[in-house]
Amino acid sequence: MMDKTGGVQGQSVRPGKYARVERERRFLLAEPPEPSSVTVTRVITDRYLVGTRLRLRRADFPGGDRELKLTQKVPIPRPGGIQGLITNTYLSPAEYDLLASLPAVVLSKTRFSVPPLGVDVFDGPLQGLVLAEAEFTTDEEAQSFVPPPECVAEVTDDIRFTGGRLVEASRQDVLGWLAEYGIHPE
Structure with missing residues (x-):
């Protein structure tokens, strides 16, 4: 059973030696970034392991480099830039392959680094969704951040635009959500 902090009853949920506070704000964009503004590109496949709060990520970079991690x-549940606690473990290819054999729902996207934002352009049923996020090390940084003009709407507090929810969304769901913010992908 979940407790009011999003943890499992009987387990503590607080920053510590391994978990850190995740501070990020999310924004909708009407279109992908201009290629000239992109500093790094990677294709990301997220596998949300069924029945857990775990995400297995594979990020493929141009030139063949790959990052594998379990998160x-x-x-x-509080509004604003503090999203919760996050713990990452970097994996070897063999460890990744073993965990990838577990039941999961999959989300794929291309992430463009456009400092200070990471811009995700989604594939498959989420095509047309362009979601940007900015990460921060302090509460003050998160609160004082002024998003660039290409950010159409802030969706930090809209749970529908979190990976765990998007992975379960249909194309019709996403098109409806975007329309609520005045975005109508072609």
Whole structure:
């Protein structure tokens, strides 16, 4: 059973030696960034392991480099930039392959680094969704951040635009959500 902090009853949910506070704000964009503004591109495949708060991520970079990691996100239900606690473990290819054999729902996207934002352009049923996020090390940084003009709407507090929810969304769901913000992808 979940407790009011998003943790499992009987388990503590607080920053510590391994978990850190995740501070990020999310924004909708009407279109992908201009190629000239992109500093790094990677294709990301996220596997949300069924029945857990765990996400298995494979990020493929141009030139063949790859980053493999297992992430646990424990949400903290409070508005604003503090999203919860996050713990990352970097994996070897063999470890990744073993964990990838577990039941999961999959989300794929291309992430463009456009400092200070990471801009995700989604594939498959989420095509047309362009979601930007900015990460921060302090509460003050998160609160004082002024998003660039290409950010159409802030969706930090709209749970529908979190990876764990998007992975379960249909194309019709996403098109409806975007229309609520005045975005109508072609």
